[in-house]
Amino acid sequence: MKGKLFVIGFGPGSFEHITKRARDAIQESEIVIGYTTYVELISGLLTDQKVVSTGMTEEVSRAREAVRQAEMGKKVAVISSGDAGVYGMAGLIYEVLVEQGWIEAEGVAVEVIPGISAINSCAALLGAPVMHDACTISLSDHLTPWELIAKRIDAAGQADFVIALYNPKSGRRTRQIVEAQQILLKYRSPDTPVGIVKSAYREREHVVMTTLEKMLDHDIGMLTTVIIGNESTFVYDGKMITPRGYQRKYTLTADEQPLKPHERLRKENEPWALGDRSDDGPSTEDRSGENRMIDVHSTEEHSSISRTVHDRSNDERTSAVDLHVGSRTPYDWAAEALMTLQQAHGSAVATSTVAPISPSTPAFRQQSIFECAVSPGVVNKKWTPQQMVLLAEVAGDKGEIEYTPHHQMILRIPTEDPSAITAQLREAGLLLMPVGDVVQIKACDFCDGEKKDAIPYAEELNRLMGGLQAPKELKLGVNGCGMACYGAVKEDIGIVYRKGAFDLFLGAKSVGRNAHPGVPVAEGIPSEEIVPLLERIVTRYREEAFPNERFHKFFKRVGEIEGFAYRDMTAVKIEDAVCGT
Numbered sequence: 001m002k003g004k005l006f007v008i009g010f011g012p013g014s015f016e017h018i019t020k021r022a023r024d025a026i027q028e029s030e031i032v033i034g035y036t037t038y039v040e041l042i043s044g045l046l047t048d049q050k051v052v053s054t055g056m057t058e059e060v061s062r063a064r065e066a067v068r069q070a071e072m073g074k075k076v077a078v079i080s081s082g083d084a085g086v087y088g089m090a091g092l093i094y095e096v097l098v099e100q101g102w103i104e105a106e107g108v109a110v111e112v113i114p115g116i117s118a119i120n121s122c123a124a125l126l127g128a129p130v131m132h133d134a135c136t137i138s139l140s141d142h143l144t145p146w147e148l149i150a151k152r153i154d155a156a157g158q159a160d161f162v163i164a165l166y167n168p169k170s171g172r173r174t175r176q177i178v179e180a181q182q183i184l185l186k187y188r189s190p191d192t193p194v195g196i197v198k199s200a201y202r203e204r205e206h207v208v209m210t211t212l213e214k215m216l217d218h219d220i221g222m223l224t225t226v227i228i229g230n231e232s233t234f235v236y237d238g239k240m241i242t243p244r245g246y247q248r249k250y251t252l253t254a255d256e257q258p259l260k261p262h263e264r265l266r267k268e269n270e271p272w273a274l275g276d277r278s279d280d281g282p283s284t285e286d287r288s289g290e291n292r293m294i295d296v297h298s299t300e301e302h303s304s305i306s307r308t309v310h311d312r313s314n315d316e317r318t319s320a321v322d323l324h325v326g327s328r329t330p331y332d333w334a335a336e337a338l339m340t341l342q343q344a345h346g347s348a349v350a351t352s353t354v355a356p357i358s359p360s361t362p363a364f365r366q367q368s369i370f371e372c373a374v375s376p377g378v379v380n381k382k383w384t385p386q387q388m389v390l391l392a393e394v395a396g397d398k399g400e401i402e403y404t405p406h407h408q409m410i411l412r413i414p415t416e417d418p419s420a421i422t423a424q425l426r427e428a429g430l431l432l433m434p435v436g437d438v439v440q441i442k443a444c445d446f447c448d449g450e451k452k453d454a455i456p457y458a459e460e461l462n463r464l465m466g467g468l469q470a471p472k473e474l475k476l477g478v479n480g481c482g483m484a485c486y487g488a489v490k491e492d493i494g495i496v497y498r499k500g501a502f503d504l505f506l507g508a509k510s511v512g513r514n515a516h517p518g519v520p521v522a523e524g525i526p527s528e529e530i531v532p533l534l535e536r537i538v539t540r541y542r543e544e545a546f547p548n549e550r551f552h553k554f555f556k557r558v559g560e561i562e563g564f565a566y567r568d569m570t571a572v573k574i575e576d577a578v579c580g581t
């Protein structure tokens with residue numbers, strides 16, 4: 001009978017943080033082998049297992065003994081704190097097995113059972129310091145030459161990794177942590193947040209929040225893990241937090257949205273903001289400025305999908321959050337979770353809780369990128385050389401200018417104060433629009449202005465709807481003659497002016513291998529009807545589409561919009577492919 005080796009990580013040390021599989025495996029074992037302190041930590045889980053506990057430095061003999069017992073047919077648990085594969089026993093067990101020519105198919109069975117490593121348990125006690133690219137470095141030079149450890153600290157410091165230092169210091173080894181600090185100070189600010197956690201989830205648990213400069217003033221020992229933040233890590237209310245991304249993008253501010261505030265208060269423009277939902281608590285006026293969350297879906301199966309809605313008349317901070325509605329970044333989910341919680345507790349301070357993570361908070365060192373779309377106009381497609389020069393000037397060395405397929409240049413500029421930039425660009429006659437999941441009017445150049453009859457409609461549509469937030473980017477094509485050479489029929493919504501009236505195309509699939517034009521739903525719509533009709537169509541989409549649902553999918557799902565029926569335009573069936581495949 002072959003035995004079995006369980007290599008078990010039992011987590012930081014409390015019973016709540018041991019996995020079920022680890023408990024079961026300990027139960028199933030006949031022999032438990034581990035460092036004395038660890039065996040004592042899990043002694044509450046032991047029943048009639050034979051215990052082999054040894055001193056700290058006898059790891060190799062512990063591994064050999066474990067393998068020997070398993071080969072004799074025993075079920076053996078080798079225990080490590082945290083995760084057995086992180087400076088634990090797992091590697092050593094395999095090394096002993098390899099030395100003996102073990103192969104899985106014939107030798108004793110081996111099961112490595114994962115546990116919560118110190119980097120995770122200590123991070124949880126500190127807040128969310130890991131979040132982004134991080135590494136663990138053991139400062140023990142017992143098995144690794146110091147030169148190599150120093151080289152790794154240097155590389156990690158240079159590459160801006162969050163660093164978890166294991167085995168930072170012992171009674172005998174006291175220099176390493178001092179040298180580690182000196183190396184890191186070459187690359188990081190002295191006030192970089194540092195968290196020191198001793199005995200996480202154990203009896204003498206102790207958590208200290210300090211800085212790279214002051215970290216050595218605190219008690220550090222063998223049971224301590226030191227977590228060093230990266231350039232963006234900040235401390236808020238005693239919590240150490242590393243933002244998820246290095247750059248935070250924001251677009252034109254709320255007061256620059258194309259609709260004037262009084263226009264925005266019309267229900268057809270902000271359908272979600274004015275609903276007289278009886279279950280929605282106080283009226284909008286009573287709660288202006290406060291973030292609200294409402295359910296935007298009527299069908300039962302989606303009734304649990306909600307989205308955040310913000311008062312547009314509020315400040316820049318609100319609009320920065322607003323930007324992602326529809327595209328749903330992890331930041332949105334986190335903000336929404338907070339708001340849900342606050343609503344559940346009847347708190348009235350929803351916005352102030354979100355505020356500390358806004359780009360304007362000084363402790364927040366994340367780079368802010370202002371992003372906006374620039375063009376010579378809705379109709380005009382010609383840049384003047386002066387406008388091009390200005391574009392280059394405002395972008396500067398650090399900015400980015402992206403040439404897009406949508407009649408716009410996207411500007412991305414690191415700045416906290418975009419107003420100076422936008423003022424200059426507007427002064428030069430350029431049209432600025434927010435980017436992301438917004439409505440964009442894509443007009444043709446009306447044969448350089450020769451076929452000008454439909455121009456006022458394009459401009460009116462842009463004035464009314466250009467830049468409005470939408471569940472997903474929505475392109476509305478306007479072409480001035482039946483040639484439709486700017487491809488209006490290939491946009492989400494397309495109108496083509498012909499013989500004094502408009503033809504309407506709905507639901508083109510503009511991207512993908514199975515792209516197809518929109519459904520030609522009507523011909524000869526009288527000019528005076530086209531703008532209100534498109535407003536109603538766009539409003540319905542904004543009101544009823546799911547977050548991220550493209551217009552063509554929405555049209556297919558609802559089957560009818562403004563009396564126009566959906567028809568399948570895919571002549572040949574071809575598999576869809578997602579981005580990157």
Ligand code: SAH
Pocket residue numbers: 012013080081082083084085086087088116117118119122165166167168197198199200201202221222223224225226
């Ligand atoms: N296998 C373990 C690491 C063993 S090396 C794991 O995955 O966590 C021993 C080092 O781990 C200690 O010097 C300390 O830096 C860290 N450590 C382990 N448990 C810890 C705890 N409960 N609290 C703080 N640090 C801990």
